[in-house]
Amino acid sequence: MKIYKIETVQHLNTTIEECWNFFSSPRNLETITPDTMGFEIQDYDNKQMYPGQVITYTLKPLLGIKISWMTIITTSKTNEYFVDEQRFGPYALWHHKHFFEATDTGVKMTDVVHYALPLGFLGRIMNTLMVREKIKTIFAYRYNKIEELFNSKK
Template sequence: MKVYTKKTEQFVNASLEECWSFFSSPRNLQKITPESMGFQITDFDEKNMYAGQIIQYKVSPLFGIKLRWVTEITFVKDNSYFIDEQRFGPYTLWHHKHFFEPTENGVLMTDLVHYALPLGFIGRIMNALVVKNKLKAIFDYRKVKVDEIFNTK
């Protein structure tokens, strides 16, 4: 199984508490996800993030095909980091770490994703042709939306 890595960093013009409050709320995920993903939370206990929390979504990442995606929040350290992992969905492995570090310029937000695709060789081809570009587009969109929300003050 080939495991891929996607890392992004962005400065957020906000206090650590403001940043954490926004990003640790599953309610806000839709605000920073491209409409083209057809992202919709279908089951969620309406609580702020905690270890063990299960969140269910529907997404349409390719060709409008609706997929069910279930993630679990596996670790949370308030005002520092959290980790979500796929329990059911399109990836063989999805492990996403979100780090928040206070700096002189606001908060350095780092996303580190490790992911793997099913189907061996075909999955590697799909990553090269589609998936890595789709993930880049999603994180590029998030950067723009986060800038609009926090960095235009």
């Protein structure tokens, strides 16, 4: 199985507490996901993120085909990091780490995603043709939305 990695870093003009409060709420996933993805949370317990939390949602990542996805928060440390992993969904592997570090000017936020596609050779072709660029597009949208939310304040 071929494993791919995407990493992004963003600096936020906010406090670590405000940053954590936003990103540890599963409800805010809708805010930072492109509307074209058709992202809809189906179920979660309306609590701040914690290890063992289950989040289910539907989305349309490619070609408008609706899929179901189940994420588990595997680990979390308030104001520092959390990890979500796909349990059911389109990937053979989806492991997403979120790190938050207070700095002199705000917060350094780092996202690291490791993912793999099913179907062996066919999955590698799909990654080259469309999946990697789609993920990059989603993360670019998130970057811009987060800039708008945290870094355009007067």
